[in-house]
Amino acid sequence: MANVARMLRRMVRTTGFDVVRVPAARAGTPRSAAGTGELSPGCAVDCFPGDATFAPYNPWPIPPDLGSSTTPWARVLLELYRARGSWPACVSPEVGMFIHAFVRNLRPRIVVETGTCHGASTIWIASALIANDAGATAGSAASVIHTFDDFSLPSNPAISNLSLYTERERLVRERFESAGVADRIRIHKGDSSTGIIAQREAFDRAGGVQLAFIDGDHSPEGARRDFLAVEPTLNIGGFILLHDVWPAICGCSGPRWLADNIHSVGSGTYQVCDFYTAPLNYGLTILRRLA
């Protein structure tokens, strides 16, 4: 039986398709996304539930490996994660660790981020860029992250009245200085897609973008605009990370919509991989540009 299945799979693969058996626990009808009327493909809810004990706007639980770190950037992140309101705005510490490790391995020269917010993901990325450059030959250009945010106040007063949001831009700049990562970060204030388009020629001259983290406007139109702004300068082999891709859990539909429609929205060709994230499983999608 196994031999027949292997033979069938080999035959199908020669046509450019593949056959993958979906375990019974993961197969089934996709769930309807909360309030969006759209479908959330995959099985994020059933297969990997978020932690339902989270109370709104409380600090994130700190994993011990971050809690025990003594580097200045980790201490700044710790302080941020302990602040009321860091959830749900910031990436979780675990997602931050994932992105940090991703950057350590990819070694991008130019990273674009939409959605600076309080600077958590920016610090995770910038600290990885610094580590990457530690052994670089003298005279080579330092790798940088360009981060875009309009720094507008959220409409929900339960959030905008939190001290984390008052003078957000000043606090973010101070955070980058205290973390020792400010020289790797270029902050662009204003609408993200407009800002990226304005910088695109400069990115092209510097060799293009190898990694973009799209985490700004979470509506389908906003995610689409950010993606289309960066795509012309994204290298072949470059990556785009989308955050908050399980609408039924995170409550926004733009990143999921973009992941599902990438081949009609973009002019490039992409490999798409959805990724579960702890502890709340808002999810990541990894897009790798093939052509």
Ligand SMILES: C[S@@+](CC[C@H](N)C(=O)[O-])C[C@H]1O[C@@H](n2cnc3c(N)ncnc32)[C@H](O)[C@@H]1O
């Ligand atoms: C979820 S937060 C980003 C979180 C951040 N990446 C982190 O994990 O630490 C989204 C941010 O996008 C910003 N934003 C939303 N729409 C935007 C737009 N059109 N242009 C620029 N920034 C925008 C918001 O002000 C907010 O700070």
